[in-house]
Amino acid sequence: MTLQDFFNAVSSNPALLAVFLLSIPALAFVVNMWSGATAEEIWRWRFxxxxxxxxxxxxGIFAFTLxxxxFLFERQSIWQMNLITQVLPIVTMAATLMLIKRKLPFNYIPGFGKLSGFMTLIGAVIGLLWFIDRTRIYAVTYIPFIYIVVGFVGLLLVIRFAWSKLF
Incomplete structure (x- = not known):
């Protein structure tokens, strides 16, 4: 089964994925109601x-990256977006994170720093690949490889700095 086959199967029966994705922010809302008001009660619900x-x-990260x-490499039109597989996971991620942030700061959630680091790495790799694709640097280049590595590390640091300022 290829990734295209999987998306076709989900698109032919989207109810299961829609229920799963819509239940996550609903569960976050319910947990916000049950977790209490004091810091000790909220702390018990961190896992x-x-x-x-x-x-x-x-x-959400997978859908955003996809x-x-x-849009950048395959030149897909926005009119051809599949709302269940391409938009709903991102909306679910945003809604869930907003609901959770109202109750508990992200630095108290175990493993959230690793998740943001992973997102930064994905962003840096996509940015580098897009740059290479646009400049056709892979075809003929006179740039030493060390400059490409330094550019990648610099891009990674810029994205990580911007991400820390964003959240």
Missing amino acids: VYATLVYLACIP NIYL
């Missing part, structure tokens, strides 16, 4: 929040 963050962010790839 539940971490589970919800990962359930929302893994499909959209960037499809």
Whole structure:
């Protein structure tokens, strides 16, 4: 089964994926109601929040990365977007993160720093690949490889700095 086959199968029966993705922010809302008001009560629920963050962010990051790839490299039109597989995971991720952030700061959620680092790495790799694709640097180049590595590390640091300022 290829990735295209998987997306075709999900697109032919989108109800299961839609219910799964819509249940994550609903669960975050319910957990926000049950977790209490004091810091000790909220602290006990941090692993539940971490589970919800990962359930929302893994499909959301994948969908976001897939959209960037499809728009930058495959030149997909925005009119051909599949709302269930390309938009709903990102909306779910944003809604879940907003609901959780109202109750608990992200630095108290176990493993959230690794998730943001992973997103930074994906962004840097896509940025570098897009730069290489646009400049056709892979065809004929007189640039030493060390400059490409330094550019990649610099891009990674810039994206990491921007991400830390964003959140």
